[in-house]
Amino acid sequence: MGKIRLMDEPLSNKIAAGEVVERPTSVVKELVENAIDAGSGTVEVLLEEAGLTSIHIIDNGAGMDSEDALLSFSRHATSKIENEHDLFRIRTLGFRGEALASIASVSKVTLQTSDGISGTYVHLEGGRLIDSRPNALRKGTDIKIEQLFFNTPARLKYMKTLQTELGHTIDLMNRFALSYPAVSFKLVHDGKTLLQTSGSGEIRRVLADIYGVSIAKKMIPFEGESQDYKVAGYTSLPEITRANKNYISLFVNGRWVKHYAIATTVHRAYHTFLPLERQPITVLNIEGDPYLTDVNVHPAKQQIRLSKEKELMELIHQTIRQAVSTAVRAPVIEQPKPKKKAYSPSSQLDLWKTSATVNEQKVTEQTAYTAPYTQQNPIEQSVTEENPVSNDTSNEYSPGQQGMEESPQFPELEIVGQIHGTYIVAQSADGFYLVDQHAAQERVKYEYFREKVGQADAMERQSLLLPLTFHYSRDEALRLQDNLDSLAETGVFLEVFGDSSFIVREHPTWFPKGFEQEIIEELIEQVLNGNRADVKKLREDAAIMMSCKRSIKANHYLQKHEMEQLLVDLKKADQPFTCPHGRPVIIHFRTYDVEKMFKRVMN
Numbered sequence: 180m181g182k183i184r185l186m187d188e189p190l191s192n193k194i195a196a197g198e199v200v201e202r203p204t205s206v207v208k209e210l211v212e213n214a215i216d217a218g219s220g221t222v223e224v225l226l227e228e229a230g231l232t233s234i235h236i237i238d239n240g241a242g243m244d245s246e247d248a249l250l251s252f253s254r255h256a257t258s259k260i261e262n263e264h265d266l267f268r269i270r271t272l273g274f275r276g277e278a279l280a281s282i283a284s285v286s287k288v289t290l291q292t293s294d295g296i297s298g299t300y301v302h303l304e305g306g307r308l309i310d311s312r313p314n315a316l317r318k319g320t321d322i323k324i325e326q327l328f329f330n331t332p333a334r335l336k337y338m339k340t341l342q343t344e345l346g347h348t349i350d351l352m353n354r355f356a357l358s359y360p361a362v363s364f365k366l367v368h369d370g371k372t373l374l375q376t377s378g379s380g381e382i383r384r385v386l387a388d389i390y391g392v393s394i395a396k397k398m399i400p401f402e403g404e405s406q407d408y409k410v411a412g413y414t415s416l417p418e419i420t421r422a423n424k425n426y427i428s429l430f431v432n433g434r435w436v437k438h439y440a441i442a443t444t445v446h447r448a449y450h451t452f453l454p455l456e457r458q459p460i461t462v463l464n465i466e467g468d469p470y471l472t473d474v475n476v477h478p479a480k481q482q483i484r485l486s487k488e489k490e491l492m493e494l495i496h497q498t499i500r501q502a503v504s505t506a507v508r509a510p511v512i513e514q515p516k517p518k519k520k521a522y523s524p525s526s527q528l529d530l531w532k533t534s535a536t537v538n539e540q541k542v543t544e545q546t547a548y549t550a551p552y553t554q555q556n557p558i559e560q561s562v563t564e565e566n567p568v569s570n571d572t573s574n575e576y577s578p579g580q581q582g583m584e585e586s587p588q589f590p591e592l593e594i595v596g597q598i599h600g601t602y603i604v605a606q607s608a609d610g611f612y613l614v615d616q617h618a619a620q621e622r623v624k625y626e627y628f629r630e631k632v633g634q635a636d637a638m639e640r641q642s643l644l645l646p647l648t649f650h651y652s653r654d655e656a657l658r659l660q661d662n663l664d665s666l667a668e669t670g671v672f673l674e675v676f677g678d679s680s681f682i683v684r685e686h687p688t689w690f691p692k693g694f695e696q697e698i699i700e701e702l703i704e705q706v707l708n709g710n711r712a713d714v715k716k717l718r719e720d721a722a723i724m725m726s727c728k729r730s731i732k733a734n735h736y737l738q739k740h741e742m743e744q745l746l747v748d749l750k751k752a753d754q755p756f757t758c759p760h761g762r763p764v765i766i767h768f769r770t771y772d773v774e775k776m777f778k779r780v781m782n
C-alpha cells in the first residue's frame with residue numbers, strides 16, 4: 180500500500196502560511212493590500228501588542244457578499260485573476276488567493292463585511308469555521324486577527340521584541356501612505372496614533388506626515404518617461420542624507436518593492452552630490468506595463484523581475500540627476516525649532532554629521548600638509564610644487580581657464596575674510612556664507628580635469644621614458660595574462676616580463692602626469708576583480724583623484740585676491756555646491772536665522 184496521502188486544507192494552509200505570514204507586519208501587509216484592492220478611501224489599522232494580540236483593520240472599500248465572505252478563506256480563492264493570461268497583467272496588489280487562508284490557519288479571525296446590500300459575520304479559529312451569520316454593517320470590511328501564531332509556537336518564539344515588530348509595521352504603513360497618497364491611513368498602537376495621513380493625494384503632505392515639514396520642504400519633485408516606463412516622485416536635496424538605503428522607497432505600479440539595482444541607481448544619480456556612504460530620501464514611483472514587471476517571484480510579492488531593465492535604469496538616473504542638479508543650492512543653517520515628537524525615524528538634519536566628518540578629515544590633512552604657503556598663487560604653486568619634474572602643463576589646472584556660464588543659483592558674494600586658514604567668510608544680501616576652500620577648489624579642479632580627461636582621445640598614446648613595472652602573485656599574474664585583451668581595450672598594453680611581472684611602455688595621453696602607475700594599477704585591479712576594465716569609470720575616478728591631490732588644504736592662509744579668484748572659478752562651476760566627494764562646499768546662514776539666534780526677532 181502506498182504511503183503518500185493528500186493533506187487536508189487546514190494543514191496545507193498552515194504550511195503556506197510559513198512563507199506568507201512571517202510576522203505581524205506580514206499580516207498587516209496582506210490585509211491592507213486587500214483593503215486597497217477593494218478601492219478603499221480610508222484604511223485604519225489598530226494593533227495591540229505590536230499585533231501579536233490583535234490586528235484590527237477597517238476599510239470602506241467594496242466589501243464582499245456572504246458567499247464570497249466564506250469563500251475568501253479557501254486556499255486559491257481570489258477575485259483578482261481568472262486565467263493564466265491574467266497573471267501577466269496584474270494590476271492589483273493581491274493575486275495569489277492565499278493570504279486570508281494562510282492567516283486564518285495560524286490565528287483566530289473575525290470578519291465582518293458588507294457589499295452595501297447584505298452584511299456577513301464569519302469567525303474562524305486555526306482555519307476552521309466556527310460561526311457565520313448575517314450581520315448589519317455599512318459597506319466595507321472589518322477584519323480582526325487575534326492570537327497570531329497561537330497554534331505555531333515555534334514561529335511565536337522567533338518574534339523579536341515588540342518594539343522591533345512594531346517598527347516593521349510602522350515602516351510598512353509609511354510606504355503604503357507614500358505609494359497611495361489619495362488613501363487616508365491611520366495606524367494606532369495600544370490606543371496611541373502613530374501615523375495619520377489626510378488622503379489629499381499629495382505625496383509632499385505624506386512626506387511631511389512621516390518625516391516632518393522641514394524635510395518635506397527639501398524634497399524635489401521629478402518626473403520622466405521613456406518608451407516603456409514612466410517614473411515620478413520626490414527626492415531629497417543633497418543636504419539631507421541618511422546612513423542607509425531604507426529611505427529610498429521604490430514602488431512599481433503601486434507595489435512597494437525591494438530592488439537593489441534600482442536603489443543603487445538612485446544613489447548613483449547623486450554622484451558627487453552626496454558622500455559615497457550617505458543615501459538620499461527618495462520616493463520613486465515606476466509605472467510600466469504589468470507584462471514587463473513580473474511580481475510572481477516570491478509569495479511575499481516584494482521582489483520583482485523587470486524586463487528592459489537597462490532602459491529603466493537609464494531613465495531613473497537621468498530624471499533624478501537632472502532634478503537634483505537644477506535644485507541643488509547652498510544648504511541653509513536654520514535656527515532649530517522646538518522639537519515636535521515624531522514617530523518616524525529621526526528627522527534631524529544630517530548635515531551636521533556631514534560637516535563634522537569634513538572637520539575630522541581636515542585635521543588629518545592639516546598634519547599631512549608641510550609646505551607652508553608663501554607665494555601669491557597657492558593654486559598654481561601647489562600644482563608645480565607637487566609636480567616638480569613635469570614641465571608639460573597640458574594636464575594641469577590653472578584658474579580662470581573655463582569659459583563656462585556662471586551658475587544662476589550661486590549667490591553674489593563679497594569676501595569678508597578667512598578663518599582658521601580653512602574657511603572663507605563671505606556675505607551677500609541674504610546673509611553670510613562659509614566656504615570650505617579645499618572643497619571649493621576640489622570642485623573647480625574636478626570639473627576642469629573631467630572636461631580635459633573626457634575630451635582626450637581614449638586610444639591616443641604616448642611613450643614613457645622609463646617603462647613602468649608591475650608585480651603580482653603567481654595566480655593573479657595568470658589571471659591577468661588571460662585578460663590582457665580587456666586591458667588593451669583601454670589603451671594599456673601589458674607585456675609579460677619574467678614570471679609574474681609585467682611592463683608597460685606607453686599609455687593613453689589622457690592619463691594625468693604623475694598618476695600613471697596608480698591608474699594602471701586601478702585598471703588591473705578591476706580586471707582581477709573579474710570586471711571588464713571600465714574606462715569611463717576610471718576617467719571619472721582619475722578626475723576626482725587629481726582634483727583632491729592638487730587642491731589647497733586646510734590651515735593655509737589665502738590673500739584676498741586668491742579667495743576672490745577661487746569664488747569666481749567656483750561660480751563658473753557646473754555644480755558649485757558640493758565637492759566631488761559629495762561634501763558641501765558652501766553653507767548659508769540666513770540673516771533672518773541669525774537675527775533669531777540673537778533674539779533680535781521673535782519666532
Ligand code: ADP
Pocket residue numbers: 209213214217238240241242243251256257258259272273274275276277278279280319320
Ligand atoms: P488575493 O488578495 O490574492 O485575491 P486574499 O486571500 O488576500 O487573496 O483574499 C481573497 C479574496 O477575498 C480577494 O480576492 C477579495 O475578493 C476578497 N477580499 C479580501 N479582503 C477584502 C477586503 N478588505 N475587501 C473586499 N474584498 C476582500
Ligand code: MG
Pocket residue numbers: 209212213272273274276278279
Ligand atoms: Mg490579498
